[in-house]
Amino acid sequence: MQQHTRTGTPHRAPVHPGPARRGARRLAGAAVAIAATVGLTLLGGPGAHAADNPYERGPAPTTSSIEALRGPYAVSETSVSSLAVTGFGGGTIYYPTSTGDGTFGAVAVSPGYTGTQSSIAWLGPRLASQGFVVFTIDTLTTLDQPDSRGRQLLAALDYLTERSSVRGRIDASRLGVMGHSMGGGGSLEAAKSRPSLQAAIPLTPWNLDKTWPEITTPTLIFGADGDTIAPVASHAEPFYTTLPSSLDRAYLELNNATHFTPNSSNTTIAKYSISWLKRFIDNDTRYEQFLCPLPRPSLTIDEYRGNCPHTS
Ligand code: 9J3
Ligand code: ZN
Numbered sequence: 001m002q003q004h005t006r007t008g009t010p011h012r013a014p015v016h017p018g019p020a021r022r023g024a025r026r027l028a029g030a031a032v033a034i035a036a037t038v039g040l041t042l043l044g045g046p047g048a049h050a051a052d053n054p055y056e057r058g059p060a061p062t063t064s065s066i067e068a069l070r071g072p073y074a075v076s077e078t079s080v081s082s083l084a085v086t087g088f089g090g091g092t093i094y095y096p097t098s099t100g101d102g103t104f105g106a107v108a109v110s111p112g113y114t115g116t117q118s119s120i121a122w123l124g125p126r127l128a129s130q131g132f133v134v135f136t137i138d139t140l141t142t143l144d145q146p147d148s149r150g151r152q153l154l155a156a157l158d159y160l161t162e163r164s165s166v167r168g169r170i171d172a173s174r175l176g177v178m179g180h181s182m183g184g185g186g187s188l189e190a191a192k193s194r195p196s197l198q199a200a201i202p203l204t205p206w207n208l209d210k211t212w213p214e215i216t217t218p219t220l221i222f223g224a225d226g227d228t229i230a231p232v233a234s235h236a237e238p239f240y241t242t243l244p245s246s247l248d249r250a251y252l253e254l255n256n257a258t259h260f261t262p263n264s265s266n267t268t269i270a271k272y273s274i275s276w277l278k279r280f281i282d283n284d285t286r287y288e289q290f291l292c293p294l295p296r297p298s299l300t301i302d303e304y305r306g307n308c309p310h311t312s
Pocket of ligand 2: 211
Protein backbone atom coordinates (compact mmCIF):
# COMPACT_ATOMS: atom_id res chain seq x y z
CA MET A 1 0.00 0.00 0.00
CA GLN A 2 1.13 3.53 -0.57
CA GLN A 3 2.37 5.53 2.37
CA HIS A 4 -0.63 7.33 3.74
CA THR A 5 -0.81 11.07 3.64
CA ARG A 6 -1.86 12.98 6.74
CA THR A 7 -5.07 14.22 5.15
CA GLY A 8 -8.16 12.74 3.54
CA THR A 9 -10.53 10.04 4.73
CA PRO A 10 -8.40 7.82 6.91
CA HIS A 11 -10.93 5.08 7.57
CA ARG A 12 -11.09 4.06 3.93
CA ALA A 13 -8.09 2.86 1.98
CA PRO A 14 -8.01 4.27 -1.57
CA VAL A 15 -9.86 2.03 -4.02
CA HIS A 16 -7.65 1.45 -7.04
CA PRO A 17 -9.17 0.19 -10.26
CA GLY A 18 -7.95 -3.39 -10.43
CA PRO A 19 -7.73 -5.41 -13.66
CA ALA A 20 -11.24 -6.84 -13.29
CA ARG A 21 -12.78 -3.41 -12.98
CA ARG A 22 -10.91 -1.55 -15.74
CA GLY A 23 -13.65 -2.20 -18.30
CA ALA A 24 -16.02 -0.23 -16.12
CA ARG A 25 -14.33 2.96 -17.25
CA ARG A 26 -16.47 2.75 -20.40
CA LEU A 27 -19.65 2.86 -18.35
CA ALA A 28 -21.44 5.96 -17.17
CA GLY A 29 -20.20 7.40 -13.89
CA ALA A 30 -23.35 6.36 -12.04
CA ALA A 31 -22.99 2.74 -13.17
CA VAL A 32 -19.38 2.73 -12.02
CA ALA A 33 -20.40 3.99 -8.59
CA ILE A 34 -23.09 1.32 -8.29
CA ALA A 35 -20.72 -1.44 -9.42
CA ALA A 36 -18.10 -0.27 -6.93
CA THR A 37 -20.63 -0.17 -4.11
CA VAL A 38 -21.97 -3.64 -4.90
CA GLY A 39 -18.44 -5.00 -5.18
CA LEU A 40 -17.37 -3.56 -1.85
CA THR A 41 -20.54 -4.83 -0.19
CA LEU A 42 -20.08 -8.36 -1.51
CA LEU A 43 -16.43 -8.38 -0.47
CA GLY A 44 -17.16 -6.94 2.98
CA GLY A 45 -15.46 -3.66 2.18
CA PRO A 46 -14.46 -0.74 4.39
CA GLY A 47 -16.47 -0.61 7.57
CA ALA A 48 -17.47 -4.25 7.45
CA HIS A 49 -15.31 -5.02 10.48
CA ALA A 50 -16.54 -2.11 12.54
CA ALA A 51 -19.52 -4.10 13.78
CA ASP A 52 -17.23 -7.02 14.72
CA ASN A 53 -14.87 -4.82 16.71
CA PRO A 54 -16.16 -1.39 17.74
CA TYR A 55 -12.61 -0.26 18.64
CA GLU A 56 -10.98 -0.91 15.26
CA ARG A 57 -9.66 2.31 13.72
CA GLY A 58 -8.01 3.05 10.40
CA PRO A 59 -7.36 1.02 7.26
CA ALA A 60 -6.02 -2.53 7.21
CA PRO A 61 -2.33 -2.37 8.17
CA THR A 62 0.64 -3.49 6.08
CA THR A 63 4.32 -3.76 6.95
CA SER A 64 4.94 -0.46 5.18
CA SER A 65 2.05 1.29 6.95
CA ILE A 66 3.37 0.41 10.42
CA GLU A 67 6.96 1.22 9.45
CA ALA A 68 6.05 4.61 7.96
CA LEU A 69 7.03 7.82 9.71
CA ARG A 70 3.34 8.74 9.88
CA GLY A 71 0.12 6.73 9.86
CA PRO A 72 -3.19 7.58 8.22
CA TYR A 73 -4.44 10.20 10.71
CA ALA A 74 -3.51 13.86 10.60
CA VAL A 75 -2.31 14.86 14.08
CA SER A 76 -2.90 17.95 16.20
CA GLU A 77 -1.18 18.77 19.47
CA THR A 78 -1.87 20.77 22.57
CA SER A 79 0.47 21.72 25.36
CA VAL A 80 -0.48 21.12 29.01
CA SER A 81 1.23 23.46 31.48
CA SER A 82 2.66 22.02 34.69
CA LEU A 83 0.80 24.85 36.45
CA ALA A 84 -2.56 23.52 35.25
CA VAL A 85 -2.24 19.99 36.64
CA THR A 86 -1.41 18.07 39.81
CA GLY A 87 0.43 14.80 40.26
CA PHE A 88 2.69 15.08 37.21
CA GLY A 89 4.58 17.78 35.35
CA GLY A 90 2.37 18.60 32.38
CA GLY A 91 3.23 17.58 28.84
CA THR A 92 1.99 17.51 25.26
CA ILE A 93 -1.10 15.74 23.95
CA TYR A 94 -0.94 14.47 20.37
CA TYR A 95 -4.28 13.38 18.91
CA PRO A 96 -5.98 12.59 15.60
CA THR A 97 -7.38 15.87 14.30
CA SER A 98 -10.59 14.40 12.92
CA THR A 99 -13.55 13.48 15.11
CA GLY A 100 -15.11 11.49 12.28
CA ASP A 101 -13.89 8.07 13.48
CA GLY A 102 -15.26 8.30 17.03
CA THR A 103 -13.17 7.89 20.16
CA PHE A 104 -9.63 6.53 20.44
CA GLY A 105 -7.57 4.67 23.00
CA ALA A 106 -4.94 6.69 24.84
CA VAL A 107 -1.35 6.22 26.00
CA ALA A 108 0.77 8.17 28.49
CA VAL A 109 4.56 8.14 28.00
CA SER A 110 7.18 9.01 30.65
CA PRO A 111 10.78 10.07 30.03
CA GLY A 112 13.72 8.65 31.96
CA TYR A 113 15.99 9.93 34.73
CA THR A 114 17.13 13.55 34.07
CA GLY A 115 15.01 13.57 30.91
CA THR A 116 12.05 15.68 29.82
CA GLN A 117 9.21 15.07 27.39
CA SER A 118 11.45 16.14 24.52
CA SER A 119 13.42 12.90 24.96
CA ILE A 120 10.38 10.82 23.99
CA ALA A 121 8.55 13.38 21.82
CA TRP A 122 9.03 11.43 18.58
CA LEU A 123 6.54 8.84 19.85
CA GLY A 124 3.76 11.45 20.06
CA PRO A 125 2.98 12.05 16.38
CA ARG A 126 4.32 8.62 15.35
CA LEU A 127 1.73 6.77 17.46
CA ALA A 128 -1.10 9.34 17.33
CA SER A 129 -1.08 9.28 13.51
CA GLN A 130 -2.00 5.59 13.75
CA GLY A 131 -5.12 6.38 15.80
CA PHE A 132 -4.28 6.97 19.47
CA VAL A 133 -4.31 9.95 21.82
CA VAL A 134 -0.73 10.13 23.10
CA PHE A 135 0.36 12.15 26.14
CA THR A 136 4.12 12.64 26.46
CA ILE A 137 4.66 13.94 29.97
CA ASP A 138 7.14 15.81 32.07
CA THR A 139 7.69 14.52 35.58
CA LEU A 140 7.46 16.59 38.77
CA THR A 141 11.25 16.55 38.96
CA THR A 142 13.67 15.01 36.48
CA LEU A 143 15.14 12.93 39.34
CA ASP A 144 11.89 11.11 40.23
CA GLN A 145 12.24 7.35 40.73
CA PRO A 146 10.21 4.62 38.94
CA ASP A 147 7.49 4.31 41.62
CA SER A 148 6.86 8.03 41.38
CA ARG A 149 6.89 7.93 37.58
CA GLY A 150 4.30 5.15 37.72
CA ARG A 151 1.97 7.28 39.85
CA GLN A 152 2.57 10.23 37.53
CA LEU A 153 1.65 8.19 34.45
CA LEU A 154 -1.65 7.32 36.12
CA ALA A 155 -2.26 10.94 37.17
CA ALA A 156 -1.62 11.95 33.55
CA LEU A 157 -4.12 9.38 32.26
CA ASP A 158 -6.69 10.61 34.80
CA TYR A 159 -6.14 14.19 33.68
CA LEU A 160 -6.35 13.12 30.05
CA THR A 161 -9.68 11.30 30.37
CA GLU A 162 -11.35 13.49 33.03
CA ARG A 163 -10.22 17.07 32.54
CA SER A 164 -8.22 17.60 29.35
CA SER A 165 -9.54 19.45 26.31
CA VAL A 166 -9.51 16.17 24.35
CA ARG A 167 -11.31 14.06 26.97
CA GLY A 168 -14.33 13.68 24.66
CA ARG A 169 -12.14 12.04 22.02
CA ILE A 170 -10.94 9.25 24.33
CA ASP A 171 -12.43 5.92 25.32
CA ALA A 172 -11.47 5.90 29.01
CA SER A 173 -11.66 2.10 29.17
CA ARG A 174 -8.84 1.72 26.63
CA LEU A 175 -5.62 3.08 28.14
CA GLY A 176 -1.94 2.20 28.08
CA VAL A 177 1.43 3.30 29.43
CA MET A 178 4.92 3.56 28.01
CA GLY A 179 8.18 4.99 29.27
CA HIS A 180 11.92 5.12 28.82
CA SER A 181 14.37 3.79 31.43
CA MET A 182 13.07 4.89 34.85
CA GLY A 183 9.92 5.83 32.94
CA GLY A 184 9.83 2.28 31.61
CA GLY A 185 10.25 1.07 35.18
CA GLY A 186 7.41 3.46 35.96
CA SER A 187 5.21 1.89 33.30
CA LEU A 188 5.63 -1.46 35.09
CA GLU A 189 4.70 0.21 38.39
CA ALA A 190 1.62 1.77 36.77
CA ALA A 191 0.44 -1.55 35.34
CA LYS A 192 1.00 -3.26 38.68
CA SER A 193 -1.15 -0.74 40.51
CA ARG A 194 -3.86 -0.36 37.84
CA PRO A 195 -4.75 -3.72 36.28
CA SER A 196 -7.41 -2.10 34.09
CA LEU A 197 -4.64 -0.80 31.82
CA GLN A 198 -4.81 -2.56 28.46
CA ALA A 199 -1.16 -2.34 27.41
CA ALA A 200 2.26 -1.49 28.83
CA ILE A 201 5.46 -0.91 26.83
CA PRO A 202 8.63 -0.29 28.86
CA LEU A 203 11.55 0.94 26.69
CA THR A 204 15.01 -0.07 27.98
CA PRO A 205 13.41 -0.07 31.45
CA TRP A 206 15.29 0.47 34.71
CA ASN A 207 13.99 -0.61 38.12
CA LEU A 208 15.40 -1.95 41.39
CA ASP A 209 12.34 -4.23 41.65
CA LYS A 210 13.28 -7.20 39.47
CA THR A 211 10.06 -9.22 39.78
CA TRP A 212 6.68 -8.45 38.21
CA PRO A 213 4.37 -11.44 38.79
CA GLU A 214 1.54 -9.07 39.84
CA ILE A 215 1.06 -7.60 36.37
CA THR A 216 -2.04 -8.63 34.42
CA THR A 217 -1.68 -6.03 31.62
CA PRO A 218 -0.32 -7.28 28.28
CA THR A 219 3.28 -6.05 28.31
CA LEU A 220 5.90 -5.66 25.57
CA ILE A 221 9.40 -4.96 26.94
CA PHE A 222 12.12 -3.50 24.74
CA GLY A 223 15.73 -4.14 25.73
CA ALA A 224 18.92 -2.96 23.99
CA ASP A 225 21.82 -5.36 23.47
CA GLY A 226 24.41 -2.65 24.20
CA ASP A 227 22.70 -1.10 27.23
CA THR A 228 25.30 -0.45 29.95
CA ILE A 229 23.00 1.73 32.11
CA ALA A 230 20.11 -0.73 32.42
CA PRO A 231 21.80 -3.94 31.25
CA VAL A 232 19.18 -6.37 29.95
CA ALA A 233 20.53 -9.19 32.16
CA SER A 234 19.59 -7.26 35.32
CA HIS A 235 16.64 -5.21 34.04
CA ALA A 236 14.59 -5.95 30.88
CA GLU A 237 15.16 -9.73 30.88
CA PRO A 238 14.20 -10.46 34.50
CA PHE A 239 11.28 -8.03 34.18
CA TYR A 240 10.05 -10.11 31.24
CA THR A 241 10.71 -13.55 32.67
CA THR A 242 8.95 -12.75 35.96
CA LEU A 243 5.74 -11.59 34.26
CA PRO A 244 3.10 -14.33 34.58
CA SER A 245 3.66 -17.02 31.95
CA SER A 246 -0.09 -16.97 31.33
CA LEU A 247 0.06 -13.27 30.38
CA ASP A 248 0.30 -11.94 26.85
CA ARG A 249 3.87 -10.71 27.06
CA ALA A 250 6.86 -10.15 24.82
CA TYR A 251 10.52 -9.23 24.98
CA LEU A 252 12.19 -7.54 22.02
CA GLU A 253 15.94 -7.00 22.32
CA LEU A 254 17.10 -4.35 19.89
CA ASN A 255 20.26 -5.21 17.96
CA ASN A 256 23.16 -2.76 17.87
CA ALA A 257 21.34 -0.52 20.31
CA THR A 258 22.05 1.43 23.49
CA HIS A 259 20.16 2.65 26.54
CA PHE A 260 19.32 5.79 24.60
CA THR A 261 18.06 4.21 21.35
CA PRO A 262 14.43 4.91 22.44
CA ASN A 263 15.22 8.64 22.54
CA SER A 264 15.32 8.91 18.73
CA SER A 265 12.90 7.93 16.00
CA ASN A 266 13.25 4.17 15.59
CA THR A 267 11.23 2.06 13.16
CA THR A 268 11.55 -1.22 15.07
CA ILE A 269 10.29 0.39 18.29
CA ALA A 270 7.50 2.10 16.36
CA LYS A 271 6.23 -0.88 14.37
CA TYR A 272 6.04 -3.29 17.29
CA SER A 273 4.69 -0.64 19.68
CA ILE A 274 1.95 0.24 17.18
CA SER A 275 1.14 -3.45 16.74
CA TRP A 276 1.04 -4.08 20.51
CA LEU A 277 -1.13 -1.01 21.23
CA LYS A 278 -3.50 -1.85 18.36
CA ARG A 279 -3.74 -5.50 19.36
CA PHE A 280 -4.35 -4.93 23.08
CA ILE A 281 -5.85 -1.43 23.42
CA ASP A 282 -8.07 -1.66 20.34
CA ASN A 283 -8.43 -5.50 20.32
CA ASP A 284 -7.49 -5.13 16.67
CA THR A 285 -6.53 -8.62 15.50
CA ARG A 286 -5.52 -7.24 12.08
CA TYR A 287 -2.18 -6.49 13.80
CA GLU A 288 -1.67 -10.02 15.11
CA GLN A 289 0.14 -10.84 11.84
CA PHE A 290 3.06 -8.62 12.93
CA LEU A 291 3.36 -10.27 16.37
CA CYS A 292 2.67 -13.93 15.56
CA PRO A 293 4.51 -16.00 14.57
CA LEU A 294 7.19 -14.39 16.72
CA PRO A 295 9.41 -11.98 14.77
CA ARG A 296 12.72 -13.54 13.73
CA PRO A 297 16.13 -12.07 14.58
CA SER A 298 17.18 -9.47 12.00
CA LEU A 299 19.47 -6.50 11.49
CA THR A 300 17.46 -4.64 14.14
CA ILE A 301 16.13 -7.48 16.33
CA ASP A 302 18.71 -9.35 18.40
CA GLU A 303 16.08 -11.59 19.99
CA TYR A 304 12.29 -11.77 20.36
CA ARG A 305 10.51 -13.81 23.00
CA GLY A 306 6.80 -14.06 23.65
CA ASN A 307 3.72 -16.22 23.57
CA CYS A 308 1.77 -17.07 20.44
CA PRO A 309 -1.07 -17.06 19.78
CA HIS A 310 -2.18 -14.33 22.15
CA THR A 311 -4.82 -15.25 24.65
CA SER A 312 -6.53 -11.94 25.51
O1 9J3 B 1 16.08 6.62 33.60
C1 9J3 B 1 17.22 6.14 33.45
O2 9J3 B 1 17.98 6.45 32.49
C2 9J3 B 1 17.68 5.21 34.53
C3 9J3 B 1 19.09 4.86 34.43
C4 9J3 B 1 19.92 5.53 35.49
O3 9J3 B 1 20.42 6.60 35.28
O4 9J3 B 1 20.03 4.88 36.66
C5 9J3 B 1 21.04 5.33 37.55
C6 9J3 B 1 20.44 5.74 38.83
ZN1 ZN C 1 8.40 -7.19 42.24
